[in-house]
Amino acid sequence: MELHIRNETSRLKAVVLGTAESNGPVPKIEDCYDPKSIENILAGTYPLEDDMIKEMDGFDRVLKKYDVQVFRPKVMKDVNQIFARDIGFVIEDKFIRSNILPNRINELDAINHVYEQIDPGKRIIPPASVHIEGGDVMPWNDYIFVGVYSGKDYADFITARTNMEAVHFLTKLFPDKRVKSFELRKSNTNPRENALHLDCCFQPVGKNKAILHKNGFLVEEEYQFLVDYFGVENIFEISKDEMYDMNSNIFSISESVVVSEVGFKRLNSWLRKQGFTVEEIPYAEIGKQEGLLRCSTLPLIRE
Template sequence: MKLNITDEFSRLRAVVLGRAKGNGPTPKLEEAYDPKSAKHIMEGTYPEEEDMIAEMEAVAQVFKKYDVEVFRPELIPDYNQIFSRDIGFVIEDKFCKSNILPDREREFEAIEHVWSQIPKANRIIFPEEAHVEGGDVMPHGDYIFVGTYRGEDYPDYITARTNTQAVDYLQKCFPNKTVKSFNLRKSNTIPEDNALHLDCCFQPIGHGRCIIHKNGFLEEEEYQWLVDYFGKDNCFEIDKMEMYFMNSNIFSISEDVIISERNFTRLNTWLRSKGYTVEEVPYFEISKQEGLLRCSTLPLIRD
């Protein structure tokens, strides 16, 4: 397989889409990896497997419409395999295996049929001390944007998934790129105050625009750097509740075509006003696990 990913929005040709089948029963509260999942477990509103299967099938149908080759993880019974972005990511022609929470290691084993097609010279495995998940990593031309958490209390946050050692290792692996990191706001208990990954508060889209939420960034100058880079008029600012509902976590099939959640009325209206084709899908149930469309897709090949 000849991988090619240099940005978030070039024409998609191949992708790993997670799976909801076999997701298993509602987890115990102590098994939750993020505050939003914990909230829905406590309130008895955690998503049902059949609803999540239907939501993911809607995305699969959009990929079929646009002639995108779709790989799915092998089924592991009673195991959450929805968020394929967490477990790996592609930069240029290299497949990077994420260094994820130990409890989730089996998720990567389920895409061995993809990993095995990558030449060994094009596989990157991070050292043990370098924690990274794909939701924090965004190739963008000459840049690699990376969400991180730089606080000394990093080990105290189950929501801090990418550390500074991973940022440094990425720069070592891709010396031709500028790795630009962003310190993200974390909370183990308040989902509205938690940017679990960079794509929970920011995402570039085609034609030089982006979706962004200021409060997801701990350092205003880093947020401002992005606004200046894209240009204020090209930034769609989402508010706190829009971030909570994951409005920045949409997914681009091309510069002109974006898959978005059907309830994102303000965002979808803006996208269409700018000339994008918006493929609306139901994804509200999956969003209860603090992930949405970008989180459940792992692009392999873009033109």
């Protein structure tokens, strides 16, 4: 398999899409990785497996409508395998395995049928000191945007997934790229004050536009960098409630086609006014676990 990913929006040719099959029972509070899942467990609204399977099957159909080759993980009994973006990512022709939470390592084994098709020389395993997950990494042509948390209390946050060692690692691995880091706001208890990954508060769309949520960034100058880079006229700024609903976590099939949640009325209207084709699907049940469309995918090849 010839991997090729330079950015977030070029025409998608091949992708891993997670699975909700055999997702397991409702987790215990102490086993949760994010505050939104905890909130839904306490409220009795944690998503049902059948509903999540239907949502992911709808996503699968849209991808195949655009002739995308879709790989799915091997189903493992009682394992949450929805968020394929967490376990790895591709930049240029390299597959970088994430250093994910230790009790999620089985999720990597479930995509061995994909991993084994990749040139061994292009499979990159970061050292243990490098904490990194795919939701925090956004290749954007000459840039690699990376969400991080570098506070001294890093170890206290189950929601802090990518550290500064990851930035240094990517800088060495891709010397021709400009690696730009962004400090993200973290909370173990309040999902409206938690940017679990960079794609929870930022995502490029098309050739020169972006979705942003200012409060997701701890350093205003870093947020302002993105405003200046894309231009204020090209930015859709989402509210705290829209961030909570995961409005920045849509997914681009191409520079002109995006997949979005059917309930994102304001965003979808803006996208259409910008000339995008918006494929709307229900995905709100998946969103109850603080991840959405981008989180469910691991793109392998874009044109």
